[in-house]
Amino acid sequence: MPNAPKTVTLVEVAKRAGVHVSTASRALSSSASGISASTVHRIRGLAEEMGYEPDPAAAALRTGRSGVLGVLVPLLSDYVLARIYEGVDATALASGYNTFVSNTKDNPVLRKERLNELLARRVEGIVLGDARLDGDEVVEILKRKRVPYVLVNRRLRGHPSVTTDDVQGGRLAAAHLLELGHDNIGIVAGPSYASTCVERTHGFVSQYLAAGLSIPDHQILESGADAVAGYRAGSTLLERSPNITAIFAINDSAAIGVMGAIREHGRTPGRDVAVVGYNDIPLATYLPVPLTTVRSSMFEMGREGMSMLLNLIEGKPAPPKLLPPVLMARASSGSNATGGR
Amino acid sequence: MPNAPKTVTLVEVAKRAGVHVSTASRALSSSASGISASTVHRIRGLAEEMGYEPDPAAAALRTGRSGVLGVLVPLLSDYVLARIYEGVDATALASGYNTFVSNTKDNPVLRKERLNELLARRVEGIVLGDARLDGDEVVEILKRKRVPYVLVNRRLRGHPSVTTDDVQGGRLAAAHLLELGHDNIGIVAGPSYASTCVERTHGFVSQYLAAGLSIPDHQILESGADAVAGYRAGSTLLERSPNITAIFAINDSAAIGVMGAIREHGRTPGRDVAVVGYNDIPLATYLPVPLTTVRSSMFEMGREGMSMLLNLIEGKPAPPKLLPPVLMARASSGSNATGGR
DNA sequence: GACTTTTATGCAATCCTTTGCAATAACGTT
DNA sequence: AACGTTATTGCAAAGGATTGCATAAAAGTC
Numbered sequence: 212m213p214n215a216p217k218t219v220t221l222v223e224v225a226k227r228a229g230v231h232v233s234t235a236s237r238a239l240s241s242s243a244s245g246i247s248a249s250t251v252h253r254i255r256g257l258a259e260e261m262g263y264e265p266d267p268a269a270a271a272l273r274t275g276r277s278g279v280l281g282v283l284v285p286l287l288s289d290y291v292l293a294r295i296y297e298g299v300d301a302t303a304l305a306s307g308y309n310t311f312v313s314n315t316k317d318n319p320v321l322r323k324e325r326l327n328e329l330l331a332r333r334v335e336g337i338v339l340g341d342a343r344l345d346g347d348e349v350v351e352i353l354k355r356k357r358v359p360y361v362l363v364n365r366r367l368r369g370h371p372s373v374t375t376d377d378v379q380g381g382r383l384a385a386a387h388l389l390e391l392g393h394d395n396i397g398i399v400a401g402p403s404y405a406s407t408c409v410e411r412t413h414g415f416v417s418q419y420l421a422a423g424l425s426i427p428d429h430q431i432l433e434s435g436a437d438a439v440a441g442y443r444a445g446s447t448l449l450e451r452s453p454n455i456t457a458i459f460a461i462n463d464s465a466a467i468g469v470m471g472a473i474r475e476h477g478r479t480p481g482r483d484v485a486v487v488g489y490n491d492i493p494l495a496t497y498l499p500v501p502l503t504t505v506r507s508s509m510f511e512m513g514r515e516g517m518s519m520l521l522n523l524i525e526g527k528p529a530p531p532k533l534l535p536p537v538l539m540a541r542a543s544s545g546s547n548a549t550g551g552r
Numbered sequence: 553m554p555n556a557p558k559t560v561t562l563v564e565v566a567k568r569a570g571v572h573v574s575t576a577s578r579a580l581s582s583s584a585s586g587i588s589a590s591t592v593h594r595i596r597g598l599a600e601e602m603g604y605e606p607d608p609a610a611a612a613l614r615t616g617r618s619g620v621l622g623v624l625v626p627l628l629s630d631y632v633l634a635r636i637y638e639g640v641d642a643t644a645l646a647s648g649y650n651t652f653v654s655n656t657k658d659n660p661v662l663r664k665e666r667l668n669e670l671l672a673r674r675v676e677g678i679v680l681g682d683a684r685l686d687g688d689e690v691v692e693i694l695k696r697k698r699v700p701y702v703l704v705n706r707r708l709r710g711h712p713s714v715t716t717d718d719v720q721g722g723r724l725a726a727a728h729l730l731e732l733g734h735d736n737i738g739i740v741a742g743p744s745y746a747s748t749c750v751e752r753t754h755g756f757v758s759q760y761l762a763a764g765l766s767i768p769d770h771q772i773l774e775s776g777a778d779a780v781a782g783y784r785a786g787s788t789l790l791e792r793s794p795n796i797t798a799i800f801a802i803n804d805s806a807a808i809g810v811m812g813a814i815r816e817h818g819r820t821p822g823r824d825v826a827v828v829g830y831n832d833i834p835l836a837t838y839l840p841v842p843l844t845t846v847r848s849s850m851f852e853m854g855r856e857g858m859s860m861l862l863n864l865i866e867g868k869p870a871p872p873k874l875l876p877p878v879l880m881a882r883a884s885s886g887s888n889a890t891g892g893r
Numbered sequence: 894g895a896c897t898t899t900t901a902t903g904c905a906a907t908c909c910t911t912t913g914c915a916a917t918a919a920c921g922t923t
Numbered sequence: 924a925a926c927g928t929t930a931t932t933g934c935a936a937a938g939g940a941t942t943g944c945a946t947a948a949a950a951g952t953c
Contacts, residue, residue, distance in 0.1 A: 610909035
């Protein structure tokens with residue numbers, strides 16, 4: 212290597228300071244215990260001046276701590292997950308950790324592959340954004356191997372998690388549509404392996420039941436979670452039951468797809484058919500027909516999830532946490548825009 | 553530590569195989585040179601069976617290669633950047649690398665901080681998604697320190713990059729609106745430090761000039777790059793010049809904001825005012841008024857950018873690369889939907 | 894002032910792989 | 924049969940930081 216970057220090592224700093232490496236090491240450690248204030252000051256100054264940066268590989272090798280955490284998400288190009296990850300990563304960085312994030316596309320095979328890559332990298336813990344209700348091998352492996360982990364976005368009974376109170380969110384959406392007098396509802400329910408979708412749908416349905424109204428099974432459509440899926444499910448619903456007056460979609464992307472379907476059926480979202488989404492992605496307000504939706508705190512969820520993981524790593528307990536959702540009423544449900552932007 | 557995860561080390565594999573660690577190491581390396589086929593087979597089998605995974609820290613310490621690359625982007629929760637990153641990361645994974653990705657929010661101070669974190673982590677190269685035209689300290693540092701890097705999304709003269717041909721993209725948008733007879737145009741031009749925005753605008757304007765039409769300066773608005781910014785700039789344009797018949801926005805998020813502004817001014821996007829965006833994010837087709845836009849290959853850009861970085865790391869040359877944009881005509885420009893979905 | 898306690902620093906081992914060099918064994922050649 | 928090759932494997936050092944233990948110096952005690 213002709214142009215080796217030649218980084219400064221601790222020995223060089225120590226040599227220059229006229230002390231032993233061990234002294235230099237201690238002086239630079241956060242709890243510079245047993246080192247006189249003057250040498251601490253001197254060495255830190257010298258290290259700074261020489262541009263010394265500890266070699267993470269050497270430190271990891273010695274301490275067994277990689278300083279790296281893993282994050283698995285279904286899809287990072289989904290705003291919701293990206294935003295959660297931003298919260299996760301910001302918090303990790305603030306605590307001196309870095310994160311590896313990987314897409315799993317909700318594919319069980321890919322999930323295990325990605326998990327193994329993370330474990331091979333010796334991550335100290337994992338934030339899991341794609342937990343599955345239908346027998347989640349990944350969480351089982353994590354539990355068995357005693358790797359600290361926290362679920363975000365989706366949750367599983369008996370595992371540490373930070374999620375939105377999705378049952379409550381579903382109820383909010385239902386209460387809103389009930390208040391507007393809708394009694395013939397379609398639901399784009401998303402995939403059945405995602406707790407988010409199941410709980411939102413359940414909350415919605417139970418609120419209607421509480422009002423003495425039931426939603427027929429053929430008007431609750433399992434689906435994907437993106438705009439295309441929303442479009443397809445929306446089309447099916449409108450064809451199957453043309454007299455539906457409102458559609459609840461388990462997230463905003465699907466809701467946007469639903470609006471597209473409504474338009475293609477020659478109707479107008481918000482006037483002819485009410486649409487309610489979930490998450491309140493930033494675009495929601497700015498859509499030609501602003502979207503009524505249930506706001507969830509994505510960034511905060513990531514932040515809290517990472518905090519919980521850091522606690523777990525330190526051996527502290529981590530009770531599951533629910534974040535409260537808020538209804539944002541806008542034009543797509545034909546309501547007077549209470550939520551505003 | 554009562555519950556140390558006790559990972560299997562190479563010594564244990566070697567001991568169990570009855571060979572020296574060095575033999576085991578060589579047997580497991582991809583080019584198992586100088587080791588008999590039989591022992592290679594035996595040791596690999598044993599390693600697999602024992603669940604051996606090499607310690608990346610130890611390997612990195614010895615070889616000086618961390619196996620990690622860095623990625624800096626303005627904002628990962630922006631679909632465009634997330635999608636580019638997915639391409640980057642997928643390609644890195646396929647080559648045995650992992651990536652650290654960080655948001656810089658287009659903030660110069662944050663950029664330097666994030667860069668230093670990546671360098672402290674000993675990344676072997678960096679993909680930069682947020683290069684700035686107004687004197688980019690980060691690329692200068694990378695160049696000076698001889699850290700391999702590739703620009704994606706935005707480019708800078710004289711630096712390796714993979715970007716969309718944004719001038720051409722701007723031309724396509726302009727040609728489309730010219731064809732539809734629009735001669736009074738507003739432009740939501742985005743930030744002036746981003747080559748994407750500058751080049752798209754320049755391409756657009758030059759195409760109009762070529763057609764003998766000029767666009768007045770006060771109808772070209774510098775702005776942010778998200779929906780809010782698009783909304784604000786759109787509002788300003790519509791108030792300033794009510795007789796504008798078409799607006800070109802430098803990306804789809806801004807375009808969606810513009811459509812919101814148009815609607816709030818009591819007009820209908822696509823009928824009263826044509827809107828053209830850029831990138832063709834998946835939502836674009838499914839909007840209540842489907843968005844005419846210039847498609848760019850985001851995933852591919854990430855993939856190509858990472859390939860180029862890997863080449864650079866191996867010392868191969870890396871000429872800048874331009875990807876061709878494609879116009880997707882939809883309802884927001886009032887055109888008969890040629891582009892389809 | 895002799896002795897204990899505290900404070901500050903040095904010593905050396907350790908973490909796990911990788912790799913240049915040495916050594917041995919197997920093979921072929923004339 | 925003696926010797927040069929080639930094929931395998933072992934040896935040991937290196938890479939950079941951390942940390943328990945030991946030592947030396949300083950401070951404190953009666």
